[in-house]
Amino acid sequence: MKLALARALLRLFAVQGSYNYERMLGVGVGVAEEPLLRDLGDAKYRPAVARGAHFFNAHPYLIGLAVGAAARAEHDGASPDQVERLREALCGPLGSVGDRLVWAGWLPFLSGLTLVGIALGAGWMAVAAFLIVYNVGHVALRWWALRAGWTHGARVSVALHNPFLQRAGAVLGPAMAFTIGAALPLTTQYLAWPFEAGARITFAVVAGLAFLALRWPGGAGHLNGLRLALGLAALALVVALVWP
Amino acid sequence: MTLPVEILIALLVWGTLVGIDLVSLPQMMIARPLVAGTIAGAILGDIPTGLKLGVIFELLQYDILPVGAVRYPEYGPATVAAVATAHASAGVLGLGLGALVGLVTGLIGGITINVLRRVNSRIVHAAAAALESGDPSALVRVHVGGLLRDAARAAIVTATGLFLAWLARPLLAGALTTRGATLLAVAAIAAALAAGAAGTLRLVGRGPNLAWFAAGLGGGLLVAWLR
Numbered sequence: 001m002k003l004a005l006a007r008a009l010l011r012l013f014a015v016q017g018s019y020n021y022e023r024m025l026g027v028g029v030g031v032a033e034e035p036l037l038r039d040l041g042d043a044k045y046r047p048a049v050a051r052g053a054h055f056f057n058a059h060p061y062l063i064g065l066a067v068g069a070a071a072r073a074e075h076d077g078a079s080p081d082q083v084e085r086l087r088e089a090l091c092g093p094l095g096s097v098g099d100r101l102v103w104a105g106w107l108p109f110l111s112g113l114t115l116v117g118i119a120l121g122a123g124w125m126a127v128a129a130f131l132i133v134y135n136v137g138h139v140a141l142r143w144w145a146l147r148a149g150w151t152h153g154a155r156v157s158v159a160l161h162n163p164f165l166q167r168a169g170a171v172l173g174p175a176m177a178f179t180i181g182a183a184l185p186l187t188t189q190y191l192a193w194p195f196e197a198g199a200r201i202t203f204a205v206v207a208g209l210a211f212l213a214l215r216w217p218g219g220a221g222h223l224n225g226l227r228l229a230l231g232l233a234a235l236a237l238v239v240a241l242v243w244p
Numbered sequence: 245m246t247l248p249v250e251i252l253i254a255l256l257v258w259g260t261l262v263g264i265d266l267v268s269l270p271q272m273m274i275a276r277p278l279v280a281g282t283i284a285g286a287i288l289g290d291i292p293t294g295l296k297l298g299v300i301f302e303l304l305q306y307d308i309l310p311v312g313a314v315r316y317p318e319y320g321p322a323t324v325a326a327v328a329t330a331h332a333s334a335g336v337l338g339l340g341l342g343a344l345v346g347l348v349t350g351l352i353g354g355i356t357i358n359v360l361r362r363v364n365s366r367i368v369h370a371a372a373a374a375l376e377s378g379d380p381s382a383l384v385r386v387h388v389g390g391l392l393r394d395a396a397r398a399a400i401v402t403a404t405g406l407f408l409a410w411l412a413r414p415l416l417a418g419a420l421t422t423r424g425a426t427l428l429a430v431a432a433i434a435a436a437l438a439a440g441a442a443g444t445l446r447l448v449g450r451g452p453n454l455a456w457f458a459a460g461l462g463g464g465l466l467v468a469w470l471r
Contacts (some may be wrong), residue, residue: 135273187303
Protein backbone atom coordinates (compact mmCIF):
# COMPACT_ATOMS: atom_id res chain seq x y z
CA MET A 1 0.00 0.00 0.00
CA LYS A 2 3.00 2.32 0.52
CA LEU A 3 3.65 2.29 -3.23
CA ALA A 4 0.00 3.12 -3.92
CA LEU A 5 0.14 6.00 -1.43
CA ALA A 6 3.33 7.30 -3.06
CA ARG A 7 1.65 7.12 -6.49
CA ALA A 8 -1.41 8.93 -5.15
CA LEU A 9 0.82 11.63 -3.62
CA LEU A 10 2.65 12.19 -6.90
CA ARG A 11 -0.66 12.47 -8.75
CA LEU A 12 -1.94 14.92 -6.13
CA PHE A 13 0.66 17.45 -7.26
CA ALA A 14 -1.26 17.62 -10.55
CA VAL A 15 -4.73 17.45 -9.02
CA GLN A 16 -5.80 20.71 -10.70
CA GLY A 17 -4.50 19.70 -14.14
CA SER A 18 -7.96 19.39 -15.67
CA TYR A 19 -9.63 22.19 -13.69
CA ASN A 20 -13.07 22.85 -15.17
CA TYR A 21 -16.40 24.43 -14.25
CA GLU A 22 -18.33 21.15 -14.58
CA ARG A 23 -16.59 18.94 -12.00
CA MET A 24 -14.03 21.46 -10.73
CA LEU A 25 -11.17 19.28 -9.42
CA GLY A 26 -13.18 16.04 -9.60
CA VAL A 27 -11.27 14.47 -12.49
CA GLY A 28 -7.92 15.19 -10.82
CA VAL A 29 -9.21 13.74 -7.54
CA GLY A 30 -10.29 10.59 -9.38
CA VAL A 31 -6.86 10.27 -11.00
CA ALA A 32 -5.12 10.68 -7.63
CA GLU A 33 -7.42 8.19 -5.89
CA GLU A 34 -7.20 5.52 -8.57
CA PRO A 35 -3.92 3.86 -7.37
CA LEU A 36 -5.47 3.38 -3.92
CA LEU A 37 -8.45 1.54 -5.42
CA ARG A 38 -6.59 -1.02 -7.54
CA ASP A 39 -6.81 -3.85 -5.00
CA LEU A 40 -10.58 -3.50 -4.51
CA GLY A 41 -11.48 -6.21 -6.98
CA ASP A 42 -13.21 -5.90 -10.35
CA ALA A 43 -16.76 -5.50 -9.07
CA LYS A 44 -15.93 -2.59 -6.80
CA TYR A 45 -13.00 -0.99 -8.65
CA ARG A 46 -14.73 0.70 -11.60
CA PRO A 47 -17.70 2.13 -9.66
CA ALA A 48 -15.24 3.49 -7.07
CA VAL A 49 -13.08 5.09 -9.77
CA ALA A 50 -16.20 6.68 -11.29
CA ARG A 51 -17.25 8.06 -7.88
CA GLY A 52 -13.76 9.43 -7.32
CA ALA A 53 -14.07 11.59 -10.44
CA HIS A 54 -17.34 13.24 -9.46
CA PHE A 55 -17.58 16.95 -8.63
CA PHE A 56 -15.08 18.04 -6.00
CA ASN A 57 -13.60 21.33 -4.95
CA ALA A 58 -11.31 22.14 -2.02
CA HIS A 59 -7.87 23.51 -1.29
CA PRO A 60 -5.42 21.59 -3.51
CA TYR A 61 -2.90 20.93 -0.73
CA LEU A 62 -5.51 19.34 1.56
CA ILE A 63 -7.35 17.32 -1.09
CA GLY A 64 -5.25 14.32 -0.06
CA LEU A 65 -7.46 14.08 3.03
CA ALA A 66 -10.51 13.50 0.83
CA VAL A 67 -8.62 11.19 -1.53
CA GLY A 68 -7.29 9.04 1.33
CA ALA A 69 -10.54 9.08 3.28
CA ALA A 70 -12.72 8.16 0.29
CA ALA A 71 -10.35 5.36 -0.76
CA ARG A 72 -10.26 3.98 2.79
CA ALA A 73 -14.06 4.16 3.01
CA GLU A 74 -14.30 2.18 -0.25
CA HIS A 75 -11.98 -0.47 1.25
CA ASP A 76 -13.99 -0.52 4.48
CA GLY A 77 -17.12 -1.42 2.51
CA ALA A 78 -18.95 1.92 2.83
CA SER A 79 -21.99 2.19 0.59
CA PRO A 80 -21.82 4.44 -2.51
CA ASP A 81 -24.14 6.92 -0.79
CA GLN A 82 -21.88 7.09 2.26
CA VAL A 83 -18.81 7.74 0.09
CA GLU A 84 -20.62 10.48 -1.84
CA ARG A 85 -21.80 12.09 1.41
CA LEU A 86 -18.28 11.93 2.83
CA ARG A 87 -16.91 13.70 -0.25
CA GLU A 88 -19.63 16.35 -0.13
CA ALA A 89 -19.04 16.93 3.58
CA LEU A 90 -15.31 17.47 3.03
CA CYS A 91 -15.50 20.07 0.23
CA GLY A 92 -16.31 23.07 2.45
CA PRO A 93 -14.03 22.40 5.44
CA LEU A 94 -11.01 21.42 3.32
CA GLY A 95 -11.48 24.59 1.27
CA SER A 96 -11.82 26.96 4.20
CA VAL A 97 -9.06 25.40 6.34
CA GLY A 98 -6.65 25.30 3.40
CA ASP A 99 -7.42 28.82 2.26
CA ARG A 100 -6.91 30.20 5.76
CA LEU A 101 -3.79 28.16 6.42
CA VAL A 102 -2.02 28.50 3.06
CA TRP A 103 -3.44 31.24 0.81
CA ALA A 104 -4.09 33.65 3.69
CA GLY A 105 -1.31 32.48 6.01
CA TRP A 106 1.79 30.49 5.02
CA LEU A 107 2.15 31.91 1.49
CA PRO A 108 1.68 35.66 2.17
CA PHE A 109 3.71 35.36 5.39
CA LEU A 110 6.72 33.95 3.53
CA SER A 111 6.17 36.29 0.58
CA GLY A 112 6.19 39.26 2.99
CA LEU A 113 9.40 38.01 4.61
CA THR A 114 10.96 37.66 1.16
CA LEU A 115 9.99 41.22 0.25
CA VAL A 116 11.61 42.41 3.50
CA GLY A 117 14.73 40.36 2.68
CA ILE A 118 15.00 41.82 -0.82
CA ALA A 119 14.43 45.37 0.42
CA LEU A 120 17.20 44.88 3.00
CA GLY A 121 19.63 43.63 0.35
CA ALA A 122 19.41 39.83 0.60
CA GLY A 123 18.73 39.67 -3.17
CA TRP A 124 18.19 36.30 -4.84
CA MET A 125 19.06 34.44 -1.64
CA ALA A 126 15.79 35.66 -0.10
CA VAL A 127 13.94 34.23 -3.10
CA ALA A 128 15.79 30.90 -2.85
CA ALA A 129 14.99 30.69 0.87
CA PHE A 130 11.33 31.42 0.10
CA LEU A 131 11.14 28.57 -2.41
CA ILE A 132 12.81 26.06 -0.08
CA VAL A 133 10.95 26.93 3.12
CA TYR A 134 7.58 27.26 1.40
CA ASN A 135 7.89 23.88 -0.26
CA VAL A 136 8.98 22.10 2.91
CA GLY A 137 5.63 23.14 4.35
CA HIS A 138 3.79 22.50 1.08
CA VAL A 139 5.01 18.92 0.58
CA ALA A 140 4.66 18.08 4.28
CA LEU A 141 1.04 19.28 4.25
CA ARG A 142 0.17 17.26 1.14
CA TRP A 143 1.78 14.10 2.61
CA TRP A 144 0.17 14.58 6.02
CA ALA A 145 -3.25 15.11 4.42
CA LEU A 146 -3.05 11.94 2.35
CA ARG A 147 -1.79 9.84 5.28
CA ALA A 148 -4.40 11.25 7.65
CA GLY A 149 -7.22 10.62 5.17
CA TRP A 150 -6.07 7.04 4.58
CA THR A 151 -5.67 6.42 8.34
CA HIS A 152 -9.01 7.82 9.47
CA GLY A 153 -11.27 6.98 6.51
CA ALA A 154 -14.87 8.06 7.13
CA ARG A 155 -13.83 9.53 10.51
CA VAL A 156 -11.48 11.98 8.80
CA SER A 157 -13.00 14.98 10.59
CA VAL A 158 -10.74 13.94 13.52
CA ALA A 159 -7.76 14.97 11.40
CA LEU A 160 -9.25 18.37 10.67
CA HIS A 161 -9.35 19.05 14.41
CA ASN A 162 -5.64 18.30 14.72
CA PRO A 163 -4.22 20.77 17.30
CA PHE A 164 -1.30 21.58 15.01
CA LEU A 165 -3.65 22.80 12.26
CA GLN A 166 -5.56 24.92 14.77
CA ARG A 167 -2.36 26.41 16.24
CA ALA A 168 -0.81 27.02 12.83
CA GLY A 169 -3.94 28.86 11.69
CA ALA A 170 -3.94 31.00 14.84
CA VAL A 171 -0.24 31.91 14.51
CA LEU A 172 -0.01 32.44 10.75
CA GLY A 173 -2.73 35.10 10.54
CA PRO A 174 -0.96 37.62 12.83
CA ALA A 175 2.46 36.63 11.43
CA MET A 176 1.24 37.31 7.88
CA ALA A 177 -0.28 40.67 8.90
CA PHE A 178 2.91 41.73 10.69
CA THR A 179 5.38 40.76 7.94
CA ILE A 180 3.41 42.32 5.10
CA GLY A 181 2.88 45.42 7.25
CA ALA A 182 6.67 45.63 7.67
CA ALA A 183 7.30 44.83 4.02
CA LEU A 184 5.19 47.67 2.59
CA PRO A 185 7.30 50.68 3.71
CA LEU A 186 10.57 48.84 3.08
CA THR A 187 9.42 47.82 -0.40
CA THR A 188 8.28 51.37 -1.09
CA GLN A 189 11.77 52.60 -0.18
CA TYR A 190 13.37 49.90 -2.35
CA LEU A 191 11.22 50.74 -5.39
CA ALA A 192 11.35 54.52 -4.98
CA TRP A 193 15.12 54.59 -4.69
CA PRO A 194 15.93 55.22 -8.42
CA PHE A 195 13.59 58.24 -8.63
CA GLU A 196 14.49 61.87 -8.01
CA ALA A 197 12.77 63.94 -5.31
CA GLY A 198 10.06 65.36 -7.60
CA ALA A 199 9.17 61.94 -8.95
CA ARG A 200 9.01 60.56 -5.39
CA ILE A 201 6.39 63.13 -4.47
CA THR A 202 4.34 62.24 -7.57
CA PHE A 203 4.84 58.59 -6.64
CA ALA A 204 3.48 59.12 -3.10
CA VAL A 205 0.47 61.12 -4.34
CA VAL A 206 -0.43 58.60 -7.08
CA ALA A 207 -0.02 55.65 -4.70
CA GLY A 208 -2.21 57.34 -2.07
CA LEU A 209 -4.96 58.17 -4.56
CA ALA A 210 -4.81 54.70 -6.08
CA PHE A 211 -5.09 53.12 -2.64
CA LEU A 212 -8.15 55.25 -1.84
CA ALA A 213 -9.72 54.28 -5.18
CA LEU A 214 -9.21 50.59 -4.42
CA ARG A 215 -10.59 50.92 -0.90
CA TRP A 216 -13.51 53.15 -1.91
CA PRO A 217 -16.75 51.52 -0.68
CA GLY A 218 -18.63 49.97 -3.59
CA GLY A 219 -15.75 50.41 -5.98
CA ALA A 220 -13.95 47.20 -5.08
CA GLY A 221 -16.33 45.08 -7.17
CA HIS A 222 -15.34 46.80 -10.40
CA LEU A 223 -11.84 48.04 -9.75
CA ASN A 224 -8.95 45.70 -9.05
CA GLY A 225 -5.20 46.10 -8.97
CA LEU A 226 -4.69 45.08 -12.58
CA ARG A 227 -7.37 47.39 -13.98
CA LEU A 228 -6.12 50.27 -11.89
CA ALA A 229 -2.49 49.69 -12.87
CA LEU A 230 -3.38 49.39 -16.57
CA GLY A 231 -5.52 52.53 -16.39
CA LEU A 232 -2.81 54.55 -14.67
CA ALA A 233 -0.10 53.26 -17.02
CA ALA A 234 -2.25 54.13 -20.07
CA LEU A 235 -2.94 57.60 -18.66
CA ALA A 236 0.76 58.13 -17.95
CA LEU A 237 1.63 56.99 -21.45
CA VAL A 238 -0.85 59.38 -23.07
CA VAL A 239 0.38 62.30 -20.91
CA ALA A 240 3.99 61.41 -21.70
CA LEU A 241 3.35 61.26 -25.46
CA VAL A 242 1.12 64.35 -25.69
CA TRP A 243 3.16 66.47 -23.29
CA PRO A 244 6.77 65.33 -23.68
CA MET B 245 14.47 43.83 -27.63
CA THR B 246 17.03 41.73 -29.46
CA LEU B 247 18.07 38.61 -27.62
CA PRO B 248 20.01 35.52 -28.71
CA VAL B 249 17.74 32.64 -29.74
CA GLU B 250 18.93 30.41 -26.89
CA ILE B 251 17.98 33.10 -24.33
CA LEU B 252 14.56 33.53 -25.94
CA ILE B 253 13.99 29.76 -25.83
CA ALA B 254 15.09 29.63 -22.19
CA LEU B 255 12.66 32.46 -21.34
CA LEU B 256 9.86 30.72 -23.26
CA VAL B 257 10.50 27.43 -21.43
CA TRP B 258 10.72 29.20 -18.07
CA GLY B 259 7.53 31.17 -18.71
CA THR B 260 5.74 27.97 -19.71
CA LEU B 261 6.85 26.17 -16.53
CA VAL B 262 5.79 29.18 -14.49
CA GLY B 263 2.39 29.22 -16.23
CA ILE B 264 1.80 25.52 -15.55
CA ASP B 265 2.82 25.91 -11.91
CA LEU B 266 0.13 28.50 -11.22
CA VAL B 267 -2.69 25.96 -11.20
CA SER B 268 -1.85 22.62 -12.78
CA LEU B 269 1.50 21.25 -11.67
CA PRO B 270 2.97 21.28 -9.01
CA GLN B 271 2.00 24.63 -7.40
CA MET B 272 5.46 24.98 -5.86
CA MET B 273 5.17 28.76 -6.29
CA ILE B 274 7.66 29.29 -9.09
CA ALA B 275 4.62 31.12 -10.51
CA ARG B 276 5.02 33.80 -7.84
CA PRO B 277 6.40 36.92 -9.53
CA LEU B 278 9.28 37.08 -7.04
CA VAL B 279 10.54 33.70 -8.24
CA ALA B 280 9.53 34.04 -11.89
CA GLY B 281 11.19 37.45 -12.14
CA THR B 282 14.40 36.49 -10.36
CA ILE B 283 14.98 33.41 -12.53
CA ALA B 284 14.09 35.37 -15.69
CA GLY B 285 16.65 37.94 -14.56
CA ALA B 286 19.21 35.19 -14.03
CA ILE B 287 18.55 33.84 -17.55
CA LEU B 288 19.18 37.33 -18.92
CA GLY B 289 22.21 37.86 -16.65
CA ASP B 290 20.37 40.72 -14.94
CA ILE B 291 19.12 39.56 -11.53
CA PRO B 292 18.59 43.10 -10.10
CA THR B 293 16.04 43.90 -12.85
CA GLY B 294 14.38 40.53 -12.28
CA LEU B 295 14.11 41.23 -8.55
CA LYS B 296 12.70 44.71 -9.07
CA LEU B 297 10.00 43.63 -11.53
CA GLY B 298 9.35 40.58 -9.36
CA VAL B 299 8.67 42.84 -6.37
CA ILE B 300 6.31 45.07 -8.41
CA PHE B 301 4.24 42.15 -9.66
CA GLU B 302 4.35 40.39 -6.27
CA LEU B 303 2.64 43.46 -4.81
CA LEU B 304 0.00 43.26 -7.54
CA GLN B 305 -0.42 39.58 -6.69
CA TYR B 306 -1.50 40.54 -3.14
CA ASP B 307 -4.65 41.89 -4.73
CA ILE B 308 -5.66 38.30 -5.52
CA LEU B 309 -6.87 35.60 -3.16
CA PRO B 310 -7.18 32.48 -5.35
CA VAL B 311 -10.08 30.85 -3.55
CA GLY B 312 -12.78 28.75 -5.22
CA ALA B 313 -13.13 29.39 -8.95
CA VAL B 314 -12.25 33.08 -8.73
CA ARG B 315 -10.89 34.67 -11.93
CA TYR B 316 -7.56 36.41 -11.68
CA PRO B 317 -4.75 37.81 -13.83
CA GLU B 318 -1.72 35.61 -14.42
CA TYR B 319 1.38 37.43 -13.22
CA GLY B 320 4.00 34.64 -13.61
CA PRO B 321 4.61 34.64 -17.38
CA ALA B 322 3.76 38.36 -17.26
CA THR B 323 6.74 38.95 -14.98
CA VAL B 324 9.01 36.97 -17.33
CA ALA B 325 7.91 39.20 -20.24
CA ALA B 326 8.28 42.30 -18.06
CA VAL B 327 11.85 41.42 -17.11
CA ALA B 328 12.74 40.72 -20.75
CA THR B 329 11.38 44.16 -21.67
CA ALA B 330 13.09 45.98 -18.82
CA HIS B 331 16.42 44.29 -19.50
CA ALA B 332 16.47 45.81 -22.99
CA SER B 333 16.03 49.38 -21.72
CA ALA B 334 18.13 50.62 -18.85
CA GLY B 335 16.92 52.33 -15.68
CA VAL B 336 13.53 53.93 -15.13
CA LEU B 337 12.51 53.53 -18.80
CA GLY B 338 13.00 49.79 -18.49
CA LEU B 339 10.91 49.63 -15.32
CA GLY B 340 8.01 51.53 -16.86
CA LEU B 341 7.99 49.65 -20.17
CA GLY B 342 8.49 46.33 -18.38
CA ALA B 343 5.58 46.96 -16.06
CA LEU B 344 3.35 47.98 -18.98
CA VAL B 345 4.18 44.85 -21.01
CA GLY B 346 3.75 42.70 -17.89
CA LEU B 347 0.34 44.17 -17.08
CA VAL B 348 -0.98 43.53 -20.59
CA THR B 349 0.45 39.99 -20.54
CA GLY B 350 -1.11 39.38 -17.12
CA LEU B 351 -4.49 40.43 -18.46
CA ILE B 352 -4.15 38.11 -21.46
CA GLY B 353 -3.01 35.26 -19.19
CA GLY B 354 -6.08 35.66 -16.98
CA ILE B 355 -8.40 35.53 -19.98
CA THR B 356 -6.74 32.37 -21.31
CA ILE B 357 -7.16 30.62 -17.94
CA ASN B 358 -10.90 31.25 -18.10
CA VAL B 359 -11.06 30.06 -21.72
CA LEU B 360 -9.10 26.90 -20.84
CA ARG B 361 -11.48 26.06 -18.00
CA ARG B 362 -14.46 26.42 -20.34
CA VAL B 363 -12.77 24.17 -22.92
CA ASN B 364 -12.00 21.63 -20.19
CA SER B 365 -15.64 21.75 -19.09
CA ARG B 366 -16.82 20.85 -22.59
CA ILE B 367 -14.32 18.01 -22.88
CA VAL B 368 -15.25 16.63 -19.45
CA HIS B 369 -18.94 16.91 -20.36
CA ALA B 370 -18.35 15.06 -23.62
CA ALA B 371 -16.42 12.33 -21.78
CA ALA B 372 -19.09 11.92 -19.08
CA ALA B 373 -20.14 8.43 -20.21
CA ALA B 374 -16.57 7.12 -20.19
CA LEU B 375 -15.91 8.74 -16.81
CA GLU B 376 -19.11 7.27 -15.34
CA SER B 377 -18.09 3.82 -16.55
CA GLY B 378 -15.05 4.05 -14.26
CA ASP B 379 -12.60 3.46 -17.10
CA PRO B 380 -9.26 4.54 -15.60
CA SER B 381 -7.60 5.07 -18.97
CA ALA B 382 -10.39 7.49 -20.01
CA LEU B 383 -9.98 9.31 -16.71
CA VAL B 384 -6.22 9.67 -17.14
CA ARG B 385 -6.66 10.69 -20.79
CA VAL B 386 -9.04 13.53 -19.89
CA HIS B 387 -6.76 14.68 -17.08
CA VAL B 388 -3.50 14.56 -19.06
CA GLY B 389 -5.26 16.36 -21.91
CA GLY B 390 -6.06 19.17 -19.49
CA LEU B 391 -2.45 19.34 -18.36
CA LEU B 392 -1.18 19.49 -21.95
CA ARG B 393 -3.68 22.19 -22.87
CA ASP B 394 -2.51 24.24 -19.89
CA ALA B 395 1.10 23.81 -21.00
CA ALA B 396 0.18 25.01 -24.50
CA ARG B 397 -1.75 27.93 -22.99
CA ALA B 398 1.19 28.94 -20.80
CA ALA B 399 3.57 28.75 -23.78
CA ILE B 400 1.24 30.93 -25.89
CA VAL B 401 0.90 33.52 -23.11
CA THR B 402 4.67 33.65 -22.60
CA ALA B 403 5.31 33.90 -26.35
CA THR B 404 2.75 36.72 -26.58
CA GLY B 405 4.45 38.51 -23.69
CA LEU B 406 7.87 38.15 -25.32
CA PHE B 407 6.43 39.41 -28.60
CA LEU B 408 5.04 42.47 -26.79
CA ALA B 409 8.46 42.94 -25.20
CA TRP B 410 10.02 42.88 -28.66
CA LEU B 411 7.47 45.45 -29.90
CA ALA B 412 7.70 47.76 -26.89
CA ARG B 413 11.16 49.13 -27.47
CA PRO B 414 10.86 50.30 -31.12
CA LEU B 415 7.27 51.52 -30.60
CA LEU B 416 7.56 53.32 -27.27
CA ALA B 417 11.13 53.73 -26.09
CA GLY B 418 12.06 56.24 -28.80
CA ALA B 419 8.88 58.24 -28.29
CA LEU B 420 9.30 58.69 -24.55
CA THR B 421 11.39 61.43 -22.99
CA THR B 422 13.10 60.81 -19.63
CA ARG B 423 10.21 62.58 -17.92
CA GLY B 424 7.65 60.48 -19.79
CA ALA B 425 9.45 57.27 -18.92
CA THR B 426 9.61 58.32 -15.29
CA LEU B 427 5.89 59.09 -15.28
CA LEU B 428 5.08 55.64 -16.72
CA ALA B 429 7.27 53.90 -14.13
CA VAL B 430 5.83 55.98 -11.28
CA ALA B 431 2.25 55.17 -12.36
CA ALA B 432 2.90 51.42 -12.59
CA ILE B 433 4.85 51.15 -9.32
CA ALA B 434 2.44 53.38 -7.40
CA ALA B 435 -0.50 51.25 -8.60
CA ALA B 436 1.34 48.09 -7.54
CA LEU B 437 1.98 49.49 -4.06
CA ALA B 438 -1.64 50.61 -3.73
CA ALA B 439 -2.88 47.21 -4.88
CA GLY B 440 -0.50 45.47 -2.46
CA ALA B 441 -1.65 47.57 0.47
CA ALA B 442 -5.36 47.33 -0.40
CA GLY B 443 -5.16 43.57 -0.99
CA THR B 444 -3.33 43.02 2.28
CA LEU B 445 -5.90 45.02 4.21
CA ARG B 446 -8.68 42.92 2.66
CA LEU B 447 -6.83 39.80 3.82
CA VAL B 448 -6.14 41.18 7.28
CA GLY B 449 -9.71 42.36 7.85
CA ARG B 450 -10.89 44.43 10.80
CA GLY B 451 -10.17 41.82 13.48
CA PRO B 452 -7.14 41.46 15.78
CA ASN B 453 -4.80 40.96 12.82
CA LEU B 454 -5.22 44.64 11.99
CA ALA B 455 -3.21 45.52 15.13
CA TRP B 456 -0.45 43.16 13.99
CA PHE B 457 -0.50 44.79 10.56
CA ALA B 458 -0.19 48.24 12.18
CA ALA B 459 2.68 47.01 14.36
CA GLY B 460 4.47 45.62 11.30
CA LEU B 461 3.88 48.85 9.40
CA GLY B 462 5.36 50.84 12.29
CA GLY B 463 8.37 48.54 12.48
CA GLY B 464 8.91 48.73 8.73
CA LEU B 465 8.69 52.53 8.74
CA LEU B 466 11.22 52.68 11.58
CA VAL B 467 13.70 50.42 9.78
CA ALA B 468 13.20 52.36 6.53
CA TRP B 469 13.83 55.64 8.35
CA LEU B 470 16.96 54.30 10.08
CA ARG B 471 18.53 53.04 6.85
